[in-house]
Amino acid sequence: MCRPGPGHRAPPLLEADGTTVLFGADTRRIPEFDEIAQRFPDIGLALMPINGLTSRPQGSRQEVMDAAQAAELTALLRPTLAVPIHYAPTSGAIGDRILVKLDRNHPKHYKDAVGDLAPDTGVHILPTGQVLTL
Structure with a gap:
């Protein structure tokens, strides 16, 4: 079952x-995440974006969380x-220079x-093409 989070975003x-x-x-971090933590206290797996993408046409507004x-x-x-x-997307050589600014956070920084912050949570860095079985 796919259940939408507590807010439209x-x-x-x-x-x-x-x-x-x-x-x-x-x-990026939005207030609805606080409600998710309260409503779903037993999350088994969290897939977390870490690239820190910033959109230049949007006034250098950060769109995606960074590793920290x-x-x-x-x-x-x-x-x-x-x-x-x-953590390693690209919009091509020209797009990277003109449209987006990527903080290419290495997944090790996240791990x-x-x-430090959540020692009870395991972190698995999944190489491209590798399957993770739960």
């Missing part, structure tokens, strides 16, 4: 076989396992920060 929660998965998509912000949110959500995602 909140990421979806997927539930199957007793496991709740939060798909962080490409988002995602780690802070992970500490709030307290999932059993967290996987950093969307280290989660270790």
Whole structure:
């Protein structure tokens, strides 16, 4: 079952076989996450974007959490396992120079920060093409 988060901007929660998965998509920290933490205290897996994407046409507005912000949110959500995602996107050579600014956070920075802020949450850095079985 796919259940929308508590607000229209909140990421979806997927539930199957007793496991709740939060798909962080490409988002920044929004107030709805606080409600998710309260309503879903047993998140099994959180997929957390960490690239820190900033849109130049939007006045250099940050669109996606960076590794440190995602780690802070992970500490709030307290999932059993967290996987950093969307940390190396590109919009091409020209697009990267003109449209977006990417803070290419290495997933190790996220793993280290989660270790400090949420030591009970495991972090799995999933290489491209590798399958994660829950």
